[in-house]
Amino acid sequence: MRSIVTLFENRLNADPREACLLWNNHTLSGSAIALPPEERARTDRLAQQQARHLRRAEFAARRVYLADLLDVTPTGLAIDYHPEGQPFLPDFPSLSLSTSHSEGWSALALAEDRAIGLDIERVRPLDWQPMLSMICDEAERAAFLSAEPDLIGFFRLWTIKEAVLKATGQGFRAGPKAIQISNQHLRPAPSRFTLEAHGTRYQIETARHDEITAAIAITRDPPPPRTSA
Numbered sequence: 517m518r519s520i521v522t523l524f525e526n527r528l529n530a531d532p533r534e535a536c537l538l539w540n541n542h543t544l545s546g547s548a549i550a551l552p553p554e555e556r557a558r559t560d561r562l563a564q565q566q567a568r569h570l571r572r573a574e575f576a577a578r579r580v581y582l583a584d585l586l587d588v589t590p591t592g593l594a595i596d597y598h599p600e601g602q603p604f605l606p607d608f609p610s611l612s613l614s615t616s617h618s619e620g621w622s623a624l625a626l627a628e629d630r631a632i633g634l635d636i637e638r639v640r641p642l643d644w645q646p647m648l649s650m651i652c653d654e655a656e657r658a659a660f661l662s663a664e665p666d667l668i669g670f671f672r673l674w675t676i677k678e679a680v681l682k683a684t685g686q687g688f689r690a691g692p693k694a695i696q697i698s699n700q701h702l703r704p705a706p707s708r709f710t711l712e713a714h715g716t717r718y719q720i721e722t723a724r725h726d727e728i729t730a731a732i733a734i735t736r737d738p739p740p741p742r743t744s745a
Contacts, residue, residue, distance in 0.1 A: 517545040520581065523623070523723050523730055533585050533611065536715075538623040538636065538725060541573040549576045554597070563662060571723050574622040578615065585626060587715040598703040600687045614682050614732075621728055628647035633682030633733040651677055651692040663699045668729065672702045675722055675731035680713055683733040688716060 523536040551559070551572060559571045579590040586608065588595065596606045604613050612627045620639035626632070644667065648657045651674065660673065677692045684690040695713040706723045718733040 521725055522722050523535070523725065526734060534626050534628055535585055536623065536625040536667065536730075537581050538580075538621065538730065540621050540678070541570045541579055542620045544573045544577060549579055551575055551579075553690040559720045570620050571617075574617055577622065578624055578724055581624065582626075590610065594603070594626050598685070600685075600689075602682065602685075602687070614679075616678075616730075618728070624731055627734060631683045631685065631737055633679040635674050635682065635702070636677035636730045637671045638727050639671050639729055642667065642670075647674075653693045656693075656696055659699060660702075663702075665699075665702070668704050669699075669702045671729045672704070672722060672731070673697060674681065675703070675729055676722065679733040680711070680718055680737075681718070683718060683735060684714060684716075686726065688704075695712075 519540050521538040523538050534745070555575045559568045562568045563573060574629055576590075579595070582605075583590040583593050586605075591695075594605065594607050595603050597603055601630045602613075603615055605611055610629050612630060614625045614632050614634040616623050616634050616636045618636050619640065621636060621638055623634055623636045645661075647670075648660065648725040653661060660669075663669075676697055677695045679687065680695050681687055681690050681692060690712075695711070697711065700711050701707050701720070701722075705725065708719070708721050709717055710717055712718070716735050716737060718735050721732050721734075722729045
């Protein structure tokens with residue numbers, strides 16, 4: 517499989533298995549890996565054939581990349597799912613796994629003995645201003661708009677908040693409005709900073725690759741307990 521990109525290189529290096537990988541499913545030539553019934557069922561729920569094809573390519577690529585990092589076979593790798601929908605690795609309880617996809621692009625991040633959240637978004641035309649009220653309180657929304665933000669700024673805001681929410685293990689139930697982000701951290705250039713949300717301090721990293729903006733959130737706390745859906 518090709519077109520794999522390593523994001524945040526030399527950042528996630530506490531353990532040799534730690535990595536953050538990005539790939540474009542449109543460029544994959546296919547895989548002979550047979551997906552397990554649970555993953556096959558997840559792809560079959562998608563209404564459009566192209567969407568099903570891309571999701572199957574994503575799941576197959578994810579297995580190949582994870583198997584390589586963990587020194588196991590792709591078909592022998594156990595992947596389970598949290599009730600919120602995020603996958604986890606029951607045979608590697610010390611590893612925190614976060615995944616994301618957007619418009620045919622996919623990514624995964626692994627961290628050892630610490631919680632991690634990853635989000636990617638393909639920058640694309642979007643009526644984003646009405647969406648601010650979903651993720652920002654009034655003060656943060658006003659501050660964001662006062663800086664004359666652009667589309668990239670919005671996607672940077674969204675990906676950072678989503679990464680933190682994933683790192684909590686609760687997703688949107690944790691409350692995106694409780695995550696406050698200064699405008700200085702939303703510039704297009706990659707940045708690294710810390711923030712506190714829900715009583716936990718997170719190390720935030722942002723990156724750009726091609727049409728993708730990405731963010732990870734890492735805490736030194738152990739990953740939250742994972743249970744099957």
